[in-house]
Amino acid sequence: MAAYQEPLRAPTIKDVAALAGVGVKTVSRVLNDEPHVRPELRSRVLEAVASLKYRRNTIASSIRRLDQRTASIGLVVEDLANPFAAQLTRMVQDHARERRHLVLVGSSDGAPEQERELVAEFCSRRVDGLLVVPSGGDQSYLEAERERGTPVVFVDRPGRRVKADAVVSDNEQGVRQAVRHLAEHGHRRIAYLGDRQSVYTAAQRLAGYRAGMKELGVAEPQARTGLRDSASAQQAALDVLDTEPTALICGNNLITAGAVHAMQQRGVRDRVALVGFDDLELADLLRPALTVIAQDIAAIGRRAADLLFQRLERRDGGPYQRVIVPVALTPRGSGEIPTDGQGR
Amino acid sequence: MAAYQEPLRAPTIKDVAALAGVGVKTVSRVLNDEPHVRPELRSRVLEAVASLKYRRNTIASSIRRLDQRTASIGLVVEDLANPFAAQLTRMVQDHARERRHLVLVGSSDGAPEQERELVAEFCSRRVDGLLVVPSGGDQSYLEAERERGTPVVFVDRPGRRVKADAVVSDNEQGVRQAVRHLAEHGHRRIAYLGDRQSVYTAAQRLAGYRAGMKELGVAEPQARTGLRDSASAQQAALDVLDTEPTALICGNNLITAGAVHAMQQRGVRDRVALVGFDDLELADLLRPALTVIAQDIAAIGRRAADLLFQRLERRDGGPYQRVIVPVALTPRGSGEIPTDGQGR
DNA sequence: TTGTAAGCGTTATCAA
DNA sequence: TTGATAACGCTTACAA
Numbered sequence: 001m002a003a004y005q006e007p008l009r010a011p012t013i014k015d016v017a018a019l020a021g022v023g024v025k026t027v028s029r030v031l032n033d034e035p036h037v038r039p040e041l042r043s044r045v046l047e048a049v050a051s052l053k054y055r056r057n058t059i060a061s062s063i064r065r066l067d068q069r070t071a072s073i074g075l076v077v078e079d080l081a082n083p084f085a086a087q088l089t090r091m092v093q094d095h096a097r098e099r100r101h102l103v104l105v106g107s108s109d110g111a112p113e114q115e116r117e118l119v120a121e122f123c124s125r126r127v128d129g130l131l132v133v134p135s136g137g138d139q140s141y142l143e144a145e146r147e148r149g150t151p152v153v154f155v156d157r158p159g160r161r162v163k164a165d166a167v168v169s170d171n172e173q174g175v176r177q178a179v180r181h182l183a184e185h186g187h188r189r190i191a192y193l194g195d196r197q198s199v200y201t202a203a204q205r206l207a208g209y210r211a212g213m214k215e216l217g218v219a220e221p222q223a224r225t226g227l228r229d230s231a232s233a234q235q236a237a238l239d240v241l242d243t244e245p246t247a248l249i250c251g252n253n254l255i256t257a258g259a260v261h262a263m264q265q266r267g268v269r270d271r272v273a274l275v276g277f278d279d280l281e282l283a284d285l286l287r288p289a290l291t292v293i294a295q296d297i298a299a300i301g302r303r304a305a306d307l308l309f310q311r312l313e314r315r316d317g318g319p320y321q322r323v324i325v326p327v328a329l330t331p332r333g334s335g336e337i338p339t340d341g342q343g344r
Numbered sequence: 345m346a347a348y349q350e351p352l353r354a355p356t357i358k359d360v361a362a363l364a365g366v367g368v369k370t371v372s373r374v375l376n377d378e379p380h381v382r383p384e385l386r387s388r389v390l391e392a393v394a395s396l397k398y399r400r401n402t403i404a405s406s407i408r409r410l411d412q413r414t415a416s417i418g419l420v421v422e423d424l425a426n427p428f429a430a431q432l433t434r435m436v437q438d439h440a441r442e443r444r445h446l447v448l449v450g451s452s453d454g455a456p457e458q459e460r461e462l463v464a465e466f467c468s469r470r471v472d473g474l475l476v477v478p479s480g481g482d483q484s485y486l487e488a489e490r491e492r493g494t495p496v497v498f499v500d501r502p503g504r505r506v507k508a509d510a511v512v513s514d515n516e517q518g519v520r521q522a523v524r525h526l527a528e529h530g531h532r533r534i535a536y537l538g539d540r541q542s543v544y545t546a547a548q549r550l551a552g553y554r555a556g557m558k559e560l561g562v563a564e565p566q567a568r569t570g571l572r573d574s575a576s577a578q579q580a581a582l583d584v585l586d587t588e589p590t591a592l593i594c595g596n597n598l599i600t601a602g603a604v605h606a607m608q609q610r611g612v613r614d615r616v617a618l619v620g621f622d623d624l625e626l627a628d629l630l631r632p633a634l635t636v637i638a639q640d641i642a643a644i645g646r647r648a649a650d651l652l653f654q655r656l657e658r659r660d661g662g663p664y665q666r667v668i669v670p671v672a673l674t675p676r677g678s679g680e681i682p683t684d685g686q687g688r
Numbered sequence: 689t690t691g692t693a694a695g696c697g698t699t700a701t702c703a704a
Numbered sequence: 705t706t707g708a709t710a711a712c713g714c715t716t717a718c719a720a
Contacts, residue, residue: 036689037689057468057470059406064695066715081427086429090425090451102448102465120399126401147352264629281427357699367706368699400697403698404712407699407713409700
């Protein structure tokens with residue numbers, strides 16, 4: 001009579017045992033592929049499992065098992081909608097899947113409290129390990145988790161005031177390489193546009209620019225920093241273009257987008273060289289196509305996942321490591337525009 | 345002596361009770377904000393919680409609680425590295441967080457077995473609900489989950505052979521609108537490039553193209569389908585351009601990228617109009633900038649999450665719904681190129 | 689080889 | 705208002 005059907009109680013190991021006519025331990029043995037089960041009983045159990053559509057309650061099993069493992073890991077990124085974070089998450093997922101682990105993800109939006117909150121929720125769910133792209137503030141609160149046996153690996157930037165592994169890109173070398181690349185095409189008046197120096201990666205990249213320019217023997221490099229979005233980058237680029245640089249290096253993809261806008265506005269896309277940090281979806285469709293310093297996101301994800309699972313497998317994983325992943329300069333046109341005597 | 349420190353056992357509700365000098369039930373009451381606890385005891389419990397750094401084991405609590413809720417949901421997308429999936433996931437996360445739920449994510453890569461496997465893992469963890477971007481094949485296997493009380497909402501495409509809610513974009517109207525838009529700029533020779541018709545969205549979009557062209561009174565619309573990647577789209581676009589259309593509509597962003605390449609190769613970017621389905625990161629940096637039919641990913645994510653949580657809140661959520669989310673044509677230049685008498 | 693009983697950390701029951 | 709005790713679904717210890 002009732003249109004609404006009460007949901008069926010999910011079958012338990014007991015139901016399976018009863019149907020198969022064996023004890024619960026035998027069912028447990030079969031489900032966990034433990035030895036010492038007569039083939040006949042095994043098949044009877046499997047039949048019962050199939051006919052009841054039994055599905056093991058992983059979370060119940062984890063609370064009892066000695067290692068308390070949940071076969072899940074937590075990942076905190078800054079913003080999952082951002083392509084870097086999305087690709088990273090995908091990589092982490094793939095590596096987690098190989099180890100039969102599931103991934104809980106959350107976005108911190110760069111806010112330390114949100115980061116902490118997510119970590120707390122993950123730990124409340126007893127994830128086996130944590131992968132964190134740390135926001136500002138410090139990560140000392142993670143010491144407590146680590147002491148309780150939850151390993152942490154930082155990604156993209158090292159954590160602060162906490163001992164843990166970290167996997168980061170070689171930001172400095174990347175920009176340095178960009179400077180050299182432009183120098184090879186005759187540039188010396190190379191300006192730099194960067195994000196706030198409080199951001200770890202931004203500071204590293206700026207350092208790379210300075211080091212590169214020093215190497216080039218340019219006394220007064222021109223760097224504009226503190227650019228937090230595309231619009232401010234565009235404005236800064238317009239200002240900088242007035243000083244007639246022959247080349248521009250942009251510290252991240254938002255800045256690159258702003259700079260391209262500015263260059264189009266000034267009509268100098270074909271005359272001023274441009275190298276951007278981070279690859280962009282349509283980089284090769286622009287004219288000239290964008291030369292970029294591309295991060296090896298696949299490698300970052302793999303190394304981070306490997307480190308985490310390594311610590312998970314043997315509790316004493318050795319000293320904490322900082323892995324530095326090389327970046328690759330990808331020439332597509334905009335970084336190979338020669339000076340043609342336009343600079344001084 | 346040992347360099348390696350044995351991880352501390354995480355404190356339990358019992359430890360808290362002992363320290364506070366109360367029974368475990370009282371602690372549980374405090375943690376769950378239940379009434380009938382003397383303020384004095386409450387504060388003693390909270391003190392103990394703080395000093396032990398106690399953190400409730402959510403998974404243990406879920407196995408005992410009557411509703412068996414885990415405060416987590418599962419999301420299966422095709423490929424998290426894809427911007428559509430990434431933005432969708434972000435939206436779902438935000439809405440889940442509002443309801444204090446966590447999100448487990450996985451990528452199916454469009455493979456039905458991977459989709460099933462992910463769903464199985466999620467259900468094994470007893471997620472409260474499922475959000476699924478269905479792959480090919482059918483989703484009848486989800487009936488079992490729904491019967492056991494796990495609601496399912498399909499996203500982007502409806503599931504097959506299973507009754508469940510679905511939230512999809514208005515693909516047909518979108519392309520139809522694109523045809524009208526181009527017609528308003530004088531076009532009649534409008535060609536269409538689309539993905540395999542076995543893909544739900546591709547079939548809908550093609551239907552929109554056909555309907556639009558019929559409305560326009562064009563007897564023989566020119567559609568090329570079956571394009572599964574950028575390279576094949578580029579080749580198809582080259583072929584199609586030989587027939588001298590005055591405008592092109594592309595069924596998804598991979599195809600759009602291929603078509604833009606082809607148009608640049610032929611040097612017709614400024615002469616042939618272009619409208620693409622799906623927005624692209626740098627669409628406004630191209631010259632001419634790309635006119636696109638943009639999906640409202642925020643709305644899709646919100647509606648899907650709302651439907652799911654609605655079913656979660658009252659078990660009898662009413663009849664299954666198919667929500668159709670409007671898309672928006674975003675003019676940026678490439679879709680507003682006039683025919684200039686180049687077409688016939 | 690198999691099954692019974694205890695126990696994981698929590699919430700539910702119910703008597704005090 | 706409080707807490708002892710049972711129970712959740714599972715694994716582990718141990719006895720048969």
